Amino acid sequence: MEDQQQFDPEVAQRQEQQRRENEERRQHILVQILTPQARERLSRIAMVRPEKARQVEDLIIAAAQRGQLAEKVDEPKLISLLEQISEKAPKTTITVCI
Numbered sequence: 001m002e003d004q005q006q007f008d009p010e011v012a013q014r015q016e017q018q019r020r021e022n023e024e025r026r027q028h029i030l031v032q033i034l035t036p037q038a039r040e041r042l043s044r045i046a047m048v049r050p051e052k053a054r055q056v057e058d059l060i061i062a063a064a065q066r067g068q069l070a071e072k073v074d075e076p077k078l079i080s081l082l083e084q085i086s087e088k089a090p091k092t093t094i095t096v097c098i
Helices: 002-006 009-033 036-048 050-065 075-088
Strands: none
Touching (some): 009 036, 009 050, 050 075
């Protein structure tokens, strides 16, 4: 019985619909709080580093929900956020011995 619930097409369809609605909501919020240039840069980053783009989106949305954004996030502010996230990420060092 439990296996049937896991593979129930209706449940999967509802979950997919909920995921799509959440993503649409995120995109709507981002359109409101990012300048067109910042959105374009973030979309280019998402093609190469989706996890980094998602992190920045989460930060921006959280700041907007807390009322910490006085104006739209422009490209220089977005670059600053990206640099902050990059600084926090662990660095990988490769040593080549010859």
